[in-house]
Amino acid sequence: MTGHLDGTVALVTGASSGIGAATARTLAAHGARVAAVARRRDRLDDLVAEIGRAGGRALPVAADITVRSQAEAAVRQTAEHFGRIDTLVNNAGLMLAGPVVGADTDDWDRMIAVNVRGLLYVTRAALPYLLTTAEQGPRHVADVVNISSVGGRRAANGFGVYNLTKFGVNGFTDALRQEVTRRHVRVGVVEPGGVVTELGSHNRPEIRAEVIDPFFEQHEALLPEDIAEAVAHMVTRPRRASVHELWVMPTEQL
Numbered sequence: 001m002t003g004h005l006d007g008t009v010a011l012v013t014g015a016s017s018g019i020g021a022a023t024a025r026t027l028a029a030h031g032a033r034v035a036a037v038a039r040r041r042d043r044l045d046d047l048v049a050e051i052g053r054a055g056g057r058a059l060p061v062a063a064d065i066t067v068r069s070q071a072e073a074a075v076r077q078t079a080e081h082f083g084r085i086d087t088l089v090n091n092a093g094l095m096l097a098g099p100v101v102g103a104d105t106d107d108w109d110r111m112i113a114v115n116v117r118g119l120l121y122v123t124r125a126a127l128p129y130l131l132t133t134a135e136q137g138p139r140h141v142a143d144v145v146n147i148s149s150v151g152g153r154r155a156a157n158g159f160g161v162y163n164l165t166k167f168g169v170n171g172f173t174d175a176l177r178q179e180v181t182r183r184h185v186r187v188g189v190v191e192p193g194g195v196v197t198e199l200g201s202h203n204r205p206e207i208r209a210e211v212i213d214p215f216f217e218q219h220e221a222l223l224p225e226d227i228a229e230a231v232a233h234m235v236t237r238p239r240r241a242s243v244h245e246l247w248v249m250p251t252e253q254l
Ligand code: NDP
Pocket: 013, 014, 015, 016, 017, 018, 019, 020, 037, 038, 039, 040, 041, 043, 063, 064, 065, 066, 091, 092, 093, 094, 095, 114, 118, 147, 148, 149, 150, 151, 191, 192, 193, 194, 195, 196, 197, 198, 199, 200
């Protein structure tokens, strides 16, 4: 693997499984030192050990990003440990499907907390470091990559509040891009279709049986590595080129 990201530092949220873990591995393989953020410390320790065995460097950072003080502490810990932040990947997320009629509002609160509030807290805390990197860093550019979803591009019956959060992520991404792109902080979004991860497993058994499992049985889904490669593509562009949006779908998904 080439060292396109040698000397840089990446913070990846939701790094304890799925797309986030794959992204941490891939960015480390490109030479970045990676802060791996999530709640499950044991998973992070395993990932960091694996990255180390492969010749990379990573730091486990246990944090619940829905708690603002923890989100801010995770960013601060990353910057203090590695001395800088060049790349932020806002990946942590939750998808709880189900009808709006009679919905459990705790499900809504949990999704909004992670997909929206957590992303905002981490981004706000990281921006001063990213702006400094863009001014002074070796590559004179910094990156924010938000992991949205095909659900941020089009709505689907039964996914209303997930759609709300991911459409929101897309809008926020472009507004923030316009705010900081002339200061050379690139802000982009990746919109995956179905990826084989733990995401669906947090749903109630009846939702899994009726919605999630049939969806994944009907076609060959993406692997987390497919999305990690998309993120790596965005953050390894030359300073002059900013990829705003990558919509990555399983070939057979309509
Ligand atoms: P996973 O469930 O495998 O991973 C979700 C990650 O988010 C875990 O590492 C989890 O870690 C972390 N997380 C959840 N809550 C918190 C929290 N409060 N604080 C910190 N970390 C948290 O799912 P995916 O890898 O699939 O999901 C990653 C992103 O990709 C999400 O934003 C999702 O919406 C998006 N996506 C996924 C698709 C798919 O088909 N899989 C399709 C389109 C988009 P822990 O529990 O240890 O805190």
